[in-house]
Amino acid sequence: MSEHFDARETRSPAERERDLYDRLPALIATAVRAPGWRAHLGNVDPATVNSPAALAKLPVLRKGALPAMQKEAPPFGGLLPDPAHSFGRLFTSPGPIYEPEGRQDDAWRTARGLFAAGFRLGDVVLNTFSYHLTPGGFILDSGARAVGCTVIPAGPGNTEQQLDLIEHLRPVAYAGTPDFLKILLDAAEKAGRSAASIRKAAVSGAAFPPSLQAEIRDRGIDAYQLYATADLGCIAYETPAREGMVVCEDVLLEIVRPGSGDPVPPGEVGEVVVTSFDHHHPWIRLALGDLSAVLPGMSPCGRTNTRIRGWMGRADQTTKVKGMFVRPEQVAEVGRRHPELGRLRLVVTRSGEADAMTLRAESSSHDPALAQAVAETLRAVTKLSGAVELLAEGTLPNDGKVIEDARSYT
Secondary structure, three states: OOOOOOHHHHOOHHHHHHHHHHHHHHHHHHHOOOHHHHHHHOOOOHHHOOOHHHHHOOOOEEHHHHHHHHHHOOOOOOOOOOOHHHOOEEEEEOOOEEEEEOOOOOOOOOHHHHHHOOOOOOOEEEEOOOOOOOOHHHHHHHHHHHHOOEEEEOOOOOHHHHHHHHHHHOOOEEEEOHHHHHHHHHHHHHHOOOOOOOOEEEEOOOOOOHHHHHHHHHOOOEEEEEEEEOOOEEEEEEOOOOOOEEEOOOEEEEEEOOOOOOEOOOOOOEEEEEEEOOOOOOEEEEEEEEEEOEEOOOOOOOOOOOEEOOOOOEOOOOEEEOOEEEOHHHHHHHHHHOOOEEEEEEEEEEEOOEEEEEEEEEEOOOOHHHHHHHHHHHHHHHOOOOEEEEEOOOOOOOOOOOEEEOOOOO
16 A cells, blocks of 8 residues: 555655746736736736745735735635636635635545545544535545545534444544544543544644654654645645645745745745645635744655744734634724723633633722623634733733733643
């Protein structure tokens, strides 16, 4: 049985680079058919964008700018060369950001990442990513079926029913956040039920710190990380070598200096910028706000594409909590709905191997009813639960920070 999804994964780096940059002018030409890309890229000659240096001269498009662009030019900010009805599904993610799904097989490029995680033809996969409004469930579902797996579209939550599914259908693989995998395993152990059929996992959407990795491994599950977004699909994936994450085929990944868009030297930490070769939904230098760094050399697993160290934090204040992005604009919306509040700071931590968040709010009132009302608003705006602390006015630093990621991954 092959250890690789296809021969493209093991071609020489020079061949891959030549292939991608030979194809890049056609991608740029397709993109500028869309008015949003034409306005963003300016008077670019697609034929001249055929090298790393030429690509680096193009402006980055910040993911954080997408909500405003889409609001100004609905539904997709003028960034699609094809009409919306040419796509198979349409989604929304927090922001809000609206995303289309192509009609082609494995439209999100997750199959090779799942293959690297040990998913194989005939495996039954419990997919716990959401199928409701957001694309997460379909991103993993389409990739698993492209590998030849049978998928249980479970979605998140409903733990007792999920345990029924596991005992009856006996999935061998899990797809979802690492946090929810732990919840399922803990619930099974507490109830005296078996989840022993699950022996492999592809996890994404939340931090997977070494302590949780060790716990999942000790419980007999071989889990691998996927680096994916709702806009791009799979960007990079962990392999059996366990040395960083290998960049997907049909992706050009740059590490740039945050705020400048200039590529940094190999090994230096910077912001992830991605160009993806999907002519239906092209992305040209999309800056994700994630920090990472390129690892030297090639993976011992035989895959020859660029490796990155994985997620190393955020280049801006937008952060991911339990697989959902939380943005400064959302914190401001909570404040607008409660004018009795002053300065706000959302602090994100870890509690028992799960993400947790606390909104610290300055206020002249310390009424528990106000704190409860603010907590309800926080949940309505972010779709996530969080605690609320009411503080005396002048308590929080006057440094402009509204989201503080205080999580430790050591």
